[in-house]
Amino acid sequence: MPATPIYQQIMADIRTKVASGELKPGDKLPSIAELTVAYECSAEPVKMALRMLNTLGELQGHQGRGVYVPSGAATPSRPQAM
Amino acid sequence: MPATPIYQQIMADIRTKVASGELKPGDKLPSIAELTVAYECSAEPVKMALRMLNTLGELQGHQGRGVYVPSGAATPSRPQAM
DNA sequence: CCACATTTGTCCGTATGTATC
């Protein structure tokens, strides 16, 4: 298994997109099915990354609607660095 | 499915044990296998709760050793209160 | 209001990798 887990790569990618402005607050992310195709993996890593970012408050998932970038979450906080 | 997911119940239970002093900083939690027996569920919800608390910095998991209560995590922070 | 498709949420089972004891 690679030194860099897939879910961490997805997390970093989403964070980069948010920081770059490619994903703006209030915007909707692609569906999980789309992300699995984009990252060429199963749904587990995708949902794991989404759940972690949701836990950190950097993302917000709504059942039946999608995952959105909340307004006011530009500075990612990291309580634990490893 | 119940209104209260199992993993949330596990999270709340661990938080309660930490707040009560039943789990003190530096203490080691039971293994995942033990927790699955205690909560009568599979490993998924247990690992999910553990991972979320780890992400929030309230717990600290170490590969091959166990999950520990870090020193200085008595006040649970919740970035998103919905 | 009901039916349907879409999408996220939760859960179970299994396998492999890797670190620790």
Added chain:
DNA sequence: AGATACATACGGACAAATGTG
């Protein structure tokens, strides 16, 4: 070298909420 234990990943299944027609 073996046992224990957590981390990651894949597979599938069902529930719940939403939006649309």
